[in-house]
Amino acid sequence: MTPFMQPVQWNMLLKLIVVNAVVFLAIAILRFIHTGLYTLVIDHLMVSNDFDRWYSLPFALFSYSFLHFEFWHFFFNMLVLFFTGQIFTSFLGENRLLTLYLFGSFAGGLFFLLTALFFDTSDTVFLAGASSAVIAILVATTIYSPNLPVYLFFIGPFPLKYVTLFYVLLLIFGQPGWSLSQTAHIGGIFAGWAYVKWFNLFVWNDIITLHNFKFFKPKPKMKIYDPQREAQNEEKINAILDKISRYGYESLTKQEKDFLFKHSKNRK
Numbered sequence: 091m092t093p094f095m096q097p098v099q100w101n102m103l104l105k106l107i108v109v110n111a112v113v114f115l116a117i118a119i120l121r122f123i124h125t126g127l128y129t130l131v132i133d134h135l136m137v138s139n140d141f142d143r144w145y146s147l148p149f150a151l152f153s154y155s156f157l158h159f160e161f162w163h164f165f166f167n168m169l170v171l172f173f174t175g176q177i178f179t180s181f182l183g184e185n186r187l188l189t190l191y192l193f194g195s196f197a198g199g200l201f202f203l204l205t206a207l208f209f210d211t212s213d214t215v216f217l218a219g220a221s222s223a224v225i226a227i228l229v230a231t232t233i234y235s236p237n238l239p240v241y242l243f244f245i246g247p248f249p250l251k252y253v254t255l256f257y258v259l260l261l262i263f264g265q266p267g268w269s270l271s272q273t274a275h276i277g278g279i280f281a282g283w284a285y286v287k288w289f290n291l292f293v294w295n296d297i298i299t300l301h302n303f304k305f306f307k308p309k310p311k312m313k314i315y316d317p318q319r320e321a322q323n324e325e326k327i328n329a330i331l332d333k334i335s336r337y338g339y340e341s342l343t344k345q346e347k348d349f350l351f352k353h354s355k356n357r358k
Contacts, residue, residue: 102184103175137199137217139206155195157218167220178231191223194281198222201277215270222278229282
């Protein structure tokens, strides 16, 4: 098989981007062909500060992060997700990416609703977009490896921590005035920090994985299970994770990084 005919590798990052793209196109088409149905659907997918519309919760606390109405909003979120997600999965594996994406979405929606309780606004505000989920992944990745060089177009390498700082400031203060929806970004930042803070709670107890769905599901591979060896590996993994939580990812030796990467892939 030639390189141009290689089968697509449906990893978790690509699945998230494809799901976002499919929803974006479906909503755009629905808006064009049936306005009434379009309004009904998005009302159930978005989070709102109108507490009489809470019939869509808690599902909307996750669904809003797959919903985009403007092309550039969709494009930039997916661009950041693509580059950040590759770094994140190289540290922790694919399925942890989905866990943090959903956790970032939930935290962003929750911060939005809590803020709405204390700051009453006369206008109804809706929350949509993957920004909270994406920034959670970016913040978590940065905490693991703050000095990782990121090569920016026409500029050159920059430490990841400065790129993240610029992106965070742009999201929070980049819009004129203050918007209730901006508090969701703060929720995403908190989610990224909390994921690292309580790393062991999340890593081996993923909330959900798209492999549970039938589409895109790969054929299972036969594995030989050795309880003693698994226990030894898990003990070593826990020691490495504890070292990361104390001193950061860059404190690991090459052997420890290779070991963590290998076993994060094995536990997808």
